[in-house]
Amino acid sequence: MKKNYQPPQIILDRYAKVLVRFALGGGKGIKKGDVVRVSSSESGRQLYLAVCNAVIDEGGHVLPHYSPDDEQGDKRRNESFTRYFYEHAQDHQMDHFPHKYLKGLVEQMDHSIFILADADPHALKGVNPKKIMRRGVALKPFMDWRHKKEWQGRFTWTIALYGTPAMAAEAGLSPKAYWNQIIKACFLDQKDPIAKWKDVYRKLEHYRRALNRLSPRIDRLHVVGPDVNLWIKPGEKRLWLGGSGRNIPSFELFTSPDWRGTKGWIRFNQPLYRYGSKVTGIQLWFENGQVIKSQARTGEKLLKEMIATPGANKVGEFSLTDRRFSRITKFMAETLFDENMGGPHGNTHIALGMSYRDTFDGNAAKLSKKQAEALGFNDSSVHTDIISTAPRTVTAHLKNGQEKIIYNRGQFVI
Numbered sequence: 001m002k003k004n005y006q007p008p009q010i011i012l013d014r015y016a017k018v019l020v021r022f023a024l025g026g027g028k029g030i031k032k033g034d035v036v037r038v039s040s041s042e043s044g045r046q047l048y049l050a051v052c053n054a055v056i057d058e059g060g061h062v063l064p065h066y067s068p069d070d071e072q073g074d075k076r077r078n079e080s081f082t083r084y085f086y087e088h089a090q091d092h093q094m095d096h097f098p099h100k101y102l103k104g105l106v107e108q109m110d111h112s113i114f115i116l117a118d119a120d121p122h123a124l125k126g127v128n129p130k131k132i133m134r135r136g137v138a139l140k141p142f143m144d145w146r147h148k149k150e151w152q153g154r155f156t157w158t159i160a161l162y163g164t165p166a167m168a169a170e171a172g173l174s175p176k177a178y179w180n181q182i183i184k185a186c187f188l189d190q191k192d193p194i195a196k197w198k199d200v201y202r203k204l205e206h207y208r209r210a211l212n213r214l215s216p217r218i219d220r221l222h223v224v225g226p227d228v229n230l231w232i233k234p235g236e237k238r239l240w241l242g243g244s245g246r247n248i249p250s251f252e253l254f255t256s257p258d259w260r261g262t263k264g265w266i267r268f269n270q271p272l273y274r275y276g277s278k279v280t281g282i283q284l285w286f287e288n289g290q291v292i293k294s295q296a297r298t299g300e301k302l303l304k305e306m307i308a309t310p311g312a313n314k315v316g317e318f319s320l321t322d323r324r325f326s327r328i329t330k331f332m333a334e335t336l337f338d339e340n341m342g343g344p345h346g347n348t349h350i351a352l353g354m355s356y357r358d359t360f361d362g363n364a365a366k367l368s369k370k371q372a373e374a375l376g377f378n379d380s381s382v383h384t385d386i387i388s389t390a391p392r393t394v395t396a397h398l399k400n401g402q403e404k405i406i407y408n409r410g411q412f413v414i
Contacts, residue, residue, distance in 0.1 A: 005175030016050035023158035023245035032059030039065035044117030044162035069119035124276025129305035151364040170333040201243035225392030233261020254319035256355035258376025270387040311380025321347035323410035346410030353382035
């Protein structure tokens with residue numbers, strides 16, 4: 001039996017206020033009358049309640065989405081509905097899309113808060129990955145509808161982490177030490193964490209603007225290090241984004257490159273926790289923008305099935321984290337935190353699959369599918385971030401033939 005740890009209520013209240021009053025609304029919080037969908041499994045109950053209360057305190061409305069934990073358990077006891085579904089659902093059930101319900105949900109909600117709280121990080125271990133990918137394809141319209149509303153400026157979202165004993169154990173930390181990382185990373189040890197977040201984002205904005213000033217002049221980016229020799233083509237009409245409140249914590253600056261210009265190889269020293277499973281030792285090789293070879297030390301079958309999903313063999317995001325901003329110093333066995341780790345060398349991650357169309361330097365809501373394809377924006381039901389914290393240097397090769405280092409020794413130098 002894993003020993004649990006309950007963070008003090010003052011910490012949970014601060015956490016909830018950061019999510020409701022800052023993370024949503026692009027750093028401005030919600031307004032009176034806004035509708036917020038709050039999602040959590042039962043392990044995140046304490047933060048879920050604090051968030052719902054914070055929404056009410058701000059004059060908002062809560063759309064509750066509360067579900068049982070997913071755990072492997074004994075199959076005879078059916079401890080995970082999700083697992084049971086993947087193991088027993090017929091094809092017509094796998095492909096079912098409740099369009100009336102989900103369309104109404106998207107139309108109703110103004111914001112979404114998703115609380116990650118895994119009772120078992122390996123809940124879906126051994127499940128046929130083809131079924132997991134198939135279900136993701138079936139549900140893609142729900143994601144597309146949310147994105148369209150977001151591009152129109154009518155929807156915001158954020159994701160937060162509630163540490164569970166199982167997640168702490170997976171990271172090799174005690175529950176209290178795991179929570180100490182959450183508290184530090186989200187500035188919950190500050191009397192006014194929102195003021196601290198705004199200060200950090202003001203500093204991060206300096207580098208984001210510098211990258212965006214340089215972006216029209218960049219032809220390619222060359223990422224070099226002991227685990228990578230990769231060329232990335234940012235593409236035309238691209239912006240770097242970050243500091244928006246999406247994801248708490250988030251210290252990254254990222255863009256969605258033109259997938260057609262990806263070439264080379266990259267190895268990832270951090271494990272991937274995805275689809276209730278763990279994949280380690282991932283290495284990818286690219287040619288003409290597509291993955292031509294992939295391997296993993298463990299979980300390779302899942303990795304290959306994911307890459308075989310339409311559009312998931314292309315890069316949808318390239319991201320850098322400056323070690324000076326992040327207070328995350330430990331591996332957390334959760335992408336939300338691991339992709340924002342500072343450490344001695346900063347953090348690089350790429351995402352396979354869907355591009356973020358709001359990195360378009362223009363009105364994303366008016367960008368047609370055909371125009372997005374012409375600019376090299378990728379589309380997929382998959383968006384999977386894979387992380388490395390090894391040293392690397394990122395050099396911008398400019399259209400005039402000059403070179404400029406933009407990232408070195410774990411920090412931006414632009």
